[in-house]
Amino acid sequence: MSHGAITEVVMAVTNASGVSLSLNDRMIAALLSLFIGAFLVFGAGLAHSSALHDTAHDVRHSFGFPCH
Amino acid sequence: MIVRTLLAAICAGLIAGIFMTAAQELRLTPLILKAETYEAAPGSGATPAHEHSSRASDTFLQSLAAALDPIPAAYAHDGAEHEEGGTLFGMSRFSGTLIANLVTGAGFGLILGGLGIALGRPPTLRTGLAWGALGWLSVxxxxxxxxxxxLPGFPAGDLADRQTWWLMTTVLSAIGLGIIALRKEIWAKAAGLGLLAVPHLYGAPQPGDLASPVPAVLGAEFAVAALATTLAFWLVLGTVSGAINDRFVPKT
Incomplete structure (x- = not known):
């Protein structure tokens, strides 16, 4: 993605979302971010599904995730 | 502001994931392929600790073919232990690695960004390196x-035990390092150090038998290379997160 395209996407998203932020909003965003992040890392690194394991095999070894 | 921070985290993670793929292809994947040739090598006498087949070979052409094969020899697991082998969507070894790196990068990026929002100090260009370094230390x-x-082929303890220990260690280390970095009181820093030590006093699950068909030198080279590569990954992740935050996310 070019620099300009990233700016455009980011601008479009922020125009849609308001500006006022309560502490509550911040915590919800933080939890959501942590949750999605943990889900992605779990899927790539720790899940026992053999299709996921085989796809991410080299990555699991390289990141030092416990494997096999 | 928050959506921008999250987008910044994902962008930084994808960039770090691409970087990680390049570093992996240069150093780590060749070592993994080499180790797999020793696994279950005929006449080695040792029982393979691990179910990959040994058909991968040393010659460049054959390893190239193995890398492009939709279901590489290394993944041809024994049907007995795994219900099904094969990668998602029949991806080649390289594309599987790339996708997994992108997903992992975005995941770690989001975790870093989420912690930054929660603590009220998202990574900036100035603090990005420190965020990355703390991430590498704890993960x-x-x-x-x-x-x-x-490497594949080395003996290891029970998988679920190791995953539990790994996860606990990561979380406790992150909390401990966070306390040490953010709190000024001496008792807090001592408590942080204590948290870092707990999992190691408890002890990681170890295999009963240390014999391995794979030469130990390869394992040592791999451990150093993996730690060095992931350090670079985290420094890129932290710095790029900070740079994007500085550039696109307004301060509030």
Whole structure:
């Protein structure tokens, strides 16, 4: 993605979302971010599904995730 | 502001994931392929600790073919232990690695960004390196003291035990390092150090028998290379997160 395209996407998203932020909003965003992040890392690194394991095999070894 | 921070985290993670793929292809994947040739090598006498087949070979053409094969020899698991082998969507070894790196990068990026929002100090260009370094310490170096990054074919303890220990160590290390970095009181820093030590006093699950058909030198080279590569990954992730935050996310 070019620099300009990233700016455009980011601008479009922020125009849609308001500006006022309560502490509550911040915590919800933080939890959501942590949750999605943990889900992605779990899927790539720790899940026992053999299709996921085989796809991410080299990555699991390289990141030092416990494997096999 | 928050959506921008999250987008910044994902962008930084994808960039770090691409970077990680390049570093992996240069150093780590060749070592993994080499180790797989020793696994279950005929006449080695040792029982393979691990179910990959040994058909991968040393010659460049054959390893190239193995890398492009939709279901590489290394993944041809025995049907007995796994219900099904094969990668998602029949991806080649390289594209599987790339996708997994992108997903992992975005995941770690989001975790970093989420912690930044929660603590009210998202990474900036100035603090990005420190964020990255703390991430590497808690996700890689400290857990590696108990469970070093290992090659296929080395003996290891029970998988679920190791995953539990790894996860606990990562979380406790992150909390401990966070306390040490953010709190000024001496008792808080001592408590943080205590949290870092707990999983290592408890001890990582170890295999009963240390014999391995794979030469130990390869394992040592791999452990060092993996830690070095992931350090670079985290420094890129932290710095790029900070740079994007500085550039696109307004301060509030």
């Amino acid at each position: 890689h170096l400290l857990p590696a003291l108990g469970l070093p990054p290992e």
